[in-house]
Amino acid sequence: MGQPTYSYSAEAIIAGITAIRNAHNKIDTALDQLESYSNGQLATWDGDARAMYTQYKLDWDGHVDKMKSIMTTNAIPSLERILDNYDLTERFNSRTWQDG
Numbered sequence: 001m002g003q004p005t006y007s008y009s010a011e012a013i014i015a016g017i018t019a020i021r022n023a024h025n026k027i028d029t030a031l032d033q034l035e036s037y038s039n040g041q042l043a044t045w046d047g048d049a050r051a052m053y054t055q056y057k058l059d060w061d062g063h064v065d066k067m068k069s070i071m072t073t074n075a076i077p078s079l080e081r082i083l084d085n086y087d088l089t090e091r092f093n094s095r096t097w098q099d100g
Contacts, residue, residue: 013083017076024071031064 038057042050 008086010083010086013079013086017079017083020071020075020079024068027064027068 038053042053045053
């Protein structure tokens with residue numbers, strides 16, 4: 001029985017990185033729009049309602065920041081390392097066959 005084979009697509013990995021960056025930007029845009037709308041509504045709120053909103057908004061912002069950080073400091077660099085490692089392995093294997 002022959003050796004199993006595999007293939008990878010650098011384009012697919014790059015597309016994944018681009019999709020994550022685009023999602024990050026869409027999240028920022030949507031949150032900016034939501035905050036703009038909310039700020040307009042806040043003008044009519046008073047007392048406890050405004051205080052609760054402020055508290056929940058701080059919590060929300062923390063979770064959003066964590067999610068975006070995972071995207072930019074974990075997911076994208078991981079995919080870039082995977083791509084680099086695949087490319088390095090392919091070059092090494094090509095040289096092995098050429099020098100063979």
